[in-house]
Amino acid sequence: MGVSRLSFLIPTVACIVAIQAAEPTRVVRDVVIDGTKRVHEERVRFLLEVRSTKTYSDAQLRQAVADDVRAIEKMGPFTGTRGELRFSDDGREVTIIYHFTELPYVAKVALAGIGYFDREKAEKILTTKVGSYLNPMLLENDRRAVERLFQDSGHRWCRVRADTAEDRGNISVVFVVELGQDVEVGQVNYIGLPDGARPLAIDKVLLMPKGASYQPELVDLDAQAVVRKLQDLGWLDAKLVSVQREVQDYVRPNEARRRHGPDLAPDGYFNDRMILTYTVDAGARYRLGKVSFVGNTIATQQQLRSAFGMPEGAWFKRDDLEGEPRAGGSIGAIERSRRVISNQGYARCRLAQDRHQDLENHIVDLVLHVSEGRKYRIGRVDIQGNEHTRDAVVRRALFLNPGDLWNDDARDESRDQINRTGVFKSTPPRPVAVEMDFPDDRPEEVDLIARVEEDSTGSVNFQVGYSSATKLFGSVGYTERNFDLLGFVTSGIEHFRGANQSLEFQASWSEPATQVSATWTNPHVMDGPYSLSTTASRSDSTLREWAERRITGSGTVGRNFLKNRLNINLGYSYTDLKITNLQITAPDDALAGKYYLNTWTLGQNYDRLKPSRIAPTSGFALSATQGVTGDFMPSSADFAEYTGKGDAFVPVAEFEDGGVTYFHLSARWREEEALGETPIVPFYQRYRDGGAAPRHRGFDYDDLSPKQINRNGFLSNIGGTRNALATLEFSVPVQQTNEGVRLIAFADYGNVWAEGEAVDYKDLRTAIGFGVRFPIQIPVALDFAWLLQRRPGESASHVQFGLGNIRF
Numbered sequence: 069m070g071v072s073r074l075s076f077l078i079p080t081v082a083c084i085v086a087i088q089a090a091e092p093t094r095v096v097r098d099v100v101i102d103g104t105k106r107v108h109e110e111r112v113r114f115l116l117e118v119r120s121t122k123t124y125s126d127a128q129l130r131q132a133v134a135d136d137v138r139a140i141e142k143m144g145p146f147t148g149t150r151g152e153l154r155f156s157d158d159g160r161e162v163t164i165i166y167h168f169t170e171l172p173y174v175a176k177v178a179l180a181g182i183g184y185f186d187r188e189k190a191e192k193i194l195t196t197k198v199g200s201y202l203n204p205m206l207l208e209n210d211r212r213a214v215e216r217l218f219q220d221s222g223h224r225w226c227r228v229r230a231d232t233a234e235d236r237g238n239i240s241v242v243f244v245v246e247l248g249q250d251v252e253v254g255q256v257n258y259i260g261l262p263d264g265a266r267p268l269a270i271d272k273v274l275l276m277p278k279g280a281s282y283q284p285e286l287v288d289l290d291a292q293a294v295v296r297k298l299q300d301l302g303w304l305d306a307k308l309v310s311v312q313r314e315v316q317d318y319v320r321p322n323e324a325r326r327r328h329g330p331d332l333a334p335d336g337y338f339n340d341r342m343i344l345t346y347t348v349d350a351g352a353r354y355r356l357g358k359v360s361f362v363g364n365t366i367a368t369q370q371q372l373r374s375a376f377g378m379p380e381g382a383w384f385k386r387d388d389l390e391g392e393p394r395a396g397g398s399i400g401a402i403e404r405s406r407r408v409i410s411n412q413g414y415a416r417c418r419l420a421q422d423r424h425q426d427l428e429n430h431i432v433d434l435v436l437h438v439s440e441g442r443k444y445r446i447g448r449v450d451i452q453g454n455e456h457t458r459d460a461v462v463r464r465a466l467f468l469n470p471g472d473l474w475n476d477d478a479r480d481e482s483r484d485q486i487n488r489t490g491v492f493k494s495t496p497p498r499p500v501a502v503e504m505d506f507p508d509d510r511p512e513e514v515d516l517i518a519r520v521e522e523d524s525t526g527s528v529n530f531q532v533g534y535s536s537a538t539k540l541f542g543s544v545g546y547t548e549r550n551f552d553l554l555g556f557v558t559s560g561i562e563h564f565r566g567a568n569q570s571l572e573f574q575a576s577w578s579e580p581a582t583q584v585s586a587t588w589t590n591p592h593v594m595d596g597p598y599s600l601s602t603t604a605s606r607s608d609s610t611l612r613e614w615a616e617r618r619i620t621g622s623g624t625v626g627r628n629f630l631k632n633r634l635n636i637n638l639g640y641s642y643t644d645l646k647i648t649n650l651q652i653t654a655p656d657d658a659l660a661g662k663y664y665l666n667t668w669t670l671g672q673n674y675d676r677l678k679p680s681r682i683a684p685t686s687g688f689a690l691s692a693t694q695g696v697t698g699d700f701m702p703s704s705a706d707f708a709e710y711t712g713k714g715d716a717f718v719p720v721a722e723f724e725d726g727g728v729t730y731f732h733l734s735a736r737w738r739e740e741e742a743l744g745e746t747p748i749v750p751f752y753q754r755y756r757d758g759g760a761a762p763r764h765r766g767f768d769y770d771d772l773s774p775k776q777i778n779r780n781g782f783l784s785n786i787g788g789t790r791n792a793l794a795t796l797e798f799s800v801p802v803q804q805t806n807e808g809v810r811l812i813a814f815a816d817y818g819n820v821w822a823e824g825e826a827v828d829y830k831d832l833r834t835a836i837g838f839g840v841r842f843p844i845q846i847p848v849a850l851d852f853a854w855l856l857q858r859r860p861g862e863s864a865s866h867v868q869f870g871l872g873n874i875r876f
Contacts, residue, residue, distance in 0.1 A: 093123050097161040103168040107145060115139040118164050129153070133164060145171045145201040171201035175238035179214070181245040185803065190214050190243070202232070202239045214243055222281015223247045251282040254316060254341030258294070260309065262350040264383075265301055272721075273297045282342040287311060294346050300386035304425065304432070305351030312345040354384040357426065357433040361419075364438040367408045372436075375404045384432045402436065406476075409440055413473035415504060415514050416441035444474045444506075447513030453520040456565040457491055457550060460595050462518050465489060466502075467631075474504070474514055482518070485632060487679045489568050491550045492520040494679035495726030495806055525550035525565070531576075543576035549682065553588070568592070581609040592628075599626035599635060611770055613654035613784065616752065617646040624671075633676060639669040645704075645752060655786040656778050658751045663704035669695040677717070683806060685728035688716040697753075699743050705750045706743040712736070727801030727808065734762070738791040748823055754787025755820050764793055764818045765853035765866060766835025774822035790827055793818035799841075810841040816853070833857075835866075 099118055101109040116139070117132045118124075124132060133151040140149045149168040156162070177198055179187045196202070196210050211230040218226040225248030233240050253276050258267055271277045273293040275286045291308050298306035357380060361372045378388055378401045391400030399407075402419055410417040422435040449470060451462045465485035467478040483502045487494045494500055498521045505515040531543040548564075551571040555563035570589040576582065585605035593600050601624040609616050626637030645663040675681060675689035691713045698706030718731040740749045758767030766772075773785040794817045802809040816835045821827050837853035853866045 092159070093125055094129055094155070094162045095160060096120050096122050096124065096164060097156065098163045100163065100165040102165055103146065103170055105170045106173075107170060112140060112143070112166070115143060116166075129162070136166065140166060140168060147171060147204065171203060172237075172239040174198055174200050174202050174241055175235045176240040177243075178241070179243045179245060181247070182218075186218070186245075190217060190245070193217060194243075196241060202241065207232075207241065211243065214245065218245065218247060220283075222252070222283055223250055224283070225249060249340055251340050251342055253278055253280050253282050253344060255343045257343070257345040259345060259347040260349055262298075262303065262353065264353065265298060265303070265350065269301075270294055270297055276344070287313070287344065290344075291346055294348060298348065298350055302353045302355070302383040302385050303350040304354050304384070307349050307351075309347040309349050312347070314343040314345070316341045316343055352430045354425070354430045354432050356380060356382045356384050357424075357431040359434045359436070361405070361436050361438055364409070364440070366412060366414065366440055371408055372405045372438075375408045376401045377404060405436065409438070411475045411477055413443040413445065413475075414440050415444045415474035416506075442512065444512060444514040446470050446472045446474065446516055447507065447510055448515040449518070450515065451518050451520070453492075453522070455522055457520075457522060457568065458552070458566045461489060461491070461566070461568045462486055462520065464592060464595050465632075466516070466518065468516055479504075479516075481631060484678065486518065486520065488632065488677075488681055490680045490682035491523055491525050491568055493523045496724070499679075499726075522550075541576065541578035543574065545572070545574040547572045551588075553590070580611045581607065583607040583609075597628045597632075599628065599637065600624070601626075601639075610649070612756075613651040614647050614658060614660070615649040617648075619644040624669075626671075630674075633674055635671075635673045637671045637673075639671065641665075641667045641669070643667070647752060652778075652780045653782040653784050654778065655751050655776070655784050657748070663750070663752065664702075665697050665705070666701040666703050667695055667697040668701070669693055684717050685730050685806060686717050686719045688714065690714050696743070698746070705753070706746040707749050707753065708741055708743055710739045723801065723804035725804045727804040727806050729798075729800050732795070732797040732799060734793075734795040734797075736762075736791075736793045740789040749789050751787065754789060754823075755791040756785060756787050757791055757793060757818055757820050760851065761814075762793075762795070764816050764833065764835065765814070765837060765851055766816055766833060766855035768863065768866065772818070772833065773820050774825065776822075786822060788820035788825070789823040790821040790825075791818070792827075792829075792832070794832075812839045812841065813837075814839065814851075814853075 096118060098120055099113065099116060101112050104112065116136045118129075118136055133153070137149050137151050140146055146168040149166065152165040152167060154163045154165065174196060175198065177194065177196055179190050182190065193213050194210050195206050207230055211228050215226055215228040218228075227246045227248065229244045229246075231242045231244055233242075256267075256271065256274065256276075256278050258270060261267065261270070273296070274280075274290045275293070276283060276290055288311075291311050295306050295308050356378055359373060359376055359378075359380070361369055364372060382388070387398070387400070389400050389402055391398045391403055402421070406417055406419045416439075418439045418441075420437040420439070422437060424433040424435065425431075426433070446468050447470060449463065449466065449468070451459045454462060465488070466482045467485070468475065468482060472478075479502050483500055486492060486500045486502070492500050498519075500521075501519045503517045503519060505517055507513065507515055526548045527546070529543070529545045529547070531541070548571045550565045550567070551569040552563060552565055552567035553569060553571075555566060568591065570587070570591075572587045573585070575584045583605065584607075585603065587601070587603045589599070589601040591599045603622045604620070606619045607617070609618075620641055620643045622639060622641035624637050624639035626635045628635050643665040645665065647658070647660050647663070650658055650660050671691065671693045673689070673691045675687065677684035677687040677689055679685065681689075691711075693709075693711040695709040695711075697703055697709070699708075713736045714734070716731075716733045718733070719728050720731065721729045738755060740753065740755070742749050755773075756770040757764045757772040759765070759769035763769075764772050770785070774788045775783050776786045778784040795814060797812050797814045799810050799812045802811055814837055817832045819831045819833050821831070834856040835853045836856065837851060839851035851867065855862060855864060855866075858864055
């Protein structure tokens with residue numbers, strides 16, 4: 069048997085050897101590289117498997133050349149790679165030529181035909197960058213991506229062309245965008261809306277509200293959203309009847325409006341307004357009936373129903389029942405009931421709805437099935453995303469610690485407190501999140517994960533600007549909101565961040581005034597409830613009717629209460645003051661000389677600002693300060709000062725990118741009174757108003773003041789002892805993000821009253837205006853104000869302008 073097998077293998081092996089011996093072999097005479105321009109050909113040769121003088125069979129040669137082609141393509145800056153074989157006359161030798169095209173460098177990438185903001189959006193999606201190689205396939209992908217970007221935003225006939233031109237041996241790329249005719253939604257009408265369903269509320273759910281670009285494929289989605297909104301408001305049987313689309317022409321302001329009259333009138337040239345009409349059949353509106361809970365053992369029916377809150381007979385509205393799903397949104401009735409149980413440690417407690425709809429009486433009885441789960445305690449607490457910030461900054465903001473029972477309210481408060489630090493991003497796409505994780509190996513524990521993304525906390529600002537008060541001015545400064553003094557002292561500049569302390573240096577110059585200041589604040593000394601702040605400053609000014617040099621040093625110690633929302637502090641400051649060069653327009657009691665002031669202050673600050681105290685968009689803040697200068701301490705004058713201030717932010721609308729449109733209401737009251745043997749409040753301490761915000765913008769700097777004819781016969785600003793200022797601002801994020809450009813409209817109301825003068829709010833002076841804020845991208849602040857009911861000698865308008873602020 070073994071011999072027969074061997075006799076079979078011997079002829080087979082012999083045949084294979086004979087075939088291989090018969091297959092011709094080739095000797096590589098030369099390897100030629102064709103196509104290199106900037107890349108040295110030796111870099112290509114280094115990758116090649118085929119070498120001169122090596123011998124290959126035909127199959128081996130074809131495989132080696134194919135491998136070389138792939139290696140050259142993989143190297144990067146080449147396209148169209150192929151291998152060519154040239155045989156000698158006798159066929160024994162072969163020359164290998166590798167042909168390819170070297171991609172040029174991109175020296176410039178630009179977009180033409182669109183504005184700044186559209187260009188910024190398009191640049192983000194381009195893969196062709198300056199310094200990269202120009203790949204024709206990627207270039208075509210970029211062209212299509214830009215075209216699709218604007219088509220999806222409503223420019224249905226947008227076309228994009230990618231032009232390339234040689235630029236000193238490199239390539240310049242310009243994407244030319246032709247937006248074409250833009251069709252907008254001119255009006256959205258509703259037919260059949262019942263009483264109680266406001267069109268404004270329905271508009272908020274539309275993807276294409278009035279003024280949006282018209283996209284036909286979104287009409288059906290909007291129609292569904294209209295019906296769904298009615299159902300969410302309690303019209304559970306609502307249905308869509310029809311959608312009507314009507315194209316109209318829009319008469320532009322400079323066209324024949326005087327002939328046609330209304331805004332919407334045919335002009336025969338532009339069909340660029342689409343009128344959408346949604347007809348609905350709402351049916352009857354449902355009310356909440358009986359609410360019962362099934363499966364609850366931890367809390368009683370009465371406790372759960374009391375937390376539920378919605379009374380029997382209330383409209384059956386989804387927002388009231390379920391609240392807002394986003395983090396920080398309102399909590400609905402069902403969630404309030406669930407938290408009665410979950411706040412006792414039952415982290416996986418769930419309430420499932422079972423609706424019983426009474427079609428005749430239009431009532432919905434609600435049965436909530438409770439799944440309590442087991443009780444959990446906090447296990448690990450992990451912080452993720454804090455590259456520079458110390459863990460302790462986040463941990464001291466948490467109200468859940470290892471060993472504590474799970475509590476949803478404490479989790480929400482933890483998220484709010486992390487946002488209040490002001491060093492983490494609080495808006496989409498990655499806001500602060502406090503999440504739970506259930507480990508398999510610890511069935512009775514839930515881990516807490518705080519996910520954060522650090523915000524820009526440092527800024528170097530430089531300003532060169534002009535204002536109607538100080539004319540040309542300049543300033544430089546540095547601010548860090550995440551400073552770490554101990555890390556800086558012990559480890560140097562590499563560890564100067566991370567402790568959530570505030571450090572600020574400022575220096576400013578103008579013809580009438582110069583100022584330098586430095587401030588350091590630690591809101592949590594030793595990670596505890598105490599705060600510490602110290603400030604030093606010097607100013608030299610001729611803005612008033614004398615030359616003034618003021619040197620001040622101060623320190624403040626505070627204590628936080630009520631979950632860090634209330635701070636009560638005690639401060640001390642010393643001021644060294646020198647008055648020289650009195651002008652003939654100075655008040656009669658103004659005297660040149662040196663003065664010193666010892667001041668103690670007691671301050672109270674309370675706020676409910678969200679998402680942070682640095683850049684709030686909702687909530688309120690209240691503060692009060694009581695100060696005593698002199699009295700029981702040596703001082704050039706004895707007087708007391710009382711200050712009260714309030715701010716409120718009322719959000720109006722929120723964009724998908726997190727930008728909030730809001731009203732900002734601010735009010736401030738200041739009052740001084742002389743103490744002891746001081747007959748009147750000294751001239752250098754009395755109030756004046758006017759200037760850039762947060763002062764009265766309708767007046768030049770310090771120009772809002774009681775006036776009096778002095779002994780020299782000149783009208784003098786004497787200053788006052790009572791000052792009121794109220795401001796209303798409407799702020800809109802132009803780029804739909806809180807860190808972008810903002811437009812504001814404002815109104816300032818305020819006045820200053822002389823000592824002994826009765827306060828009459830009819831005396832309030834009013835200014836209105838508008839402004840623009842570019843806090844990050846193009847750091848510019850610009851305000852225009854107009855004074856209403858101005859008096860003789862007062863300027864009708866004022867402007868404030870500043871440039872320069874770099875954050876990192």
